[in-house]
Amino acid sequence: MPTFFEDFSAGQTEEFGAYDVTEEEILQFASQYDPQWFHTDPERAREESIYGGLIASGWHTTAMMMRMLVDEFLSETAALGAKGIDELRWRRPVRPGDTLSLRLTVLETETEGPDRGLVKTRIEVLNDAEVVCSMIALTMFARRDDERDDCGN
């Protein structure tokens, strides 16, 4: 995968990651940030939820996505941070025992001034072959010919 803005082009794709989802971590995240009972109470979730059991907070799923993205992709690039996300969709429940991975596809690139450019990437979070979450990320990358110091690298 590319590292500077100029290295990206539409159509590039890559798959990576293997994040094991545990009940313990679902409960830990939910108790701190999303204490709705279908994320925090395994027994009640099993008996009463429309999902048939405990599921991860959607924001926990995006956090796990980010950890894989940083470890296996962003940390090796001149990423300057993200402007935002479009079309974030939680498509399927994420449950204890799932193993998540990522599929990235570059959709579009656009310069945003002399020192940086914007890359639109489709990010799909997979559990085996099934897409459980998807989004379009708008990420800024430094241009190769820029003064690197200005980019904080």
Place this chain on the structure above:
Amino acid sequence: MPTFFEDFSAGQTEEFGAYDVTEEEILQFASQYDPQWFHTDPERAREESIYGGLIASGWHTTAMMMRMLVDEFLSETAALGAKGIDELRWRRPVRPGDTLSLRLTVLETETEGPDRGLVKTRIEVLNDAEVVCSMIALTMFARRDDERDDCGN
């Protein structure tokens, strides 16, 4: 604020929440889910980052948003979970010492079958009067005349 789908209508608005952002929590979240140096290394962030200091992960900001939303809004409604988010934008850095609050505005409501409806809400995360993050949430709510048991409530 409303509790069932039928209680929502476009234009309703509400402000609430007071979430104190600490350096300790920024470092804790980032070390687990977003270990980029401008979220995990206060000294390097101060000296080298384009942001001029340590900032919270954008996904930490959305997690803090969710905690306020659950505590002061969703927990008193017949919410069934969210389909997704449109137009998520991280507009300003979130830093240690900030106090975040939320402004909700109902944009649109739409039935999605006999038992539930979709409510589109603009959520703005504020630091004092400044919007630091915004998004449009697509949340499902049970209809008032539904068999409550089917909704897990």
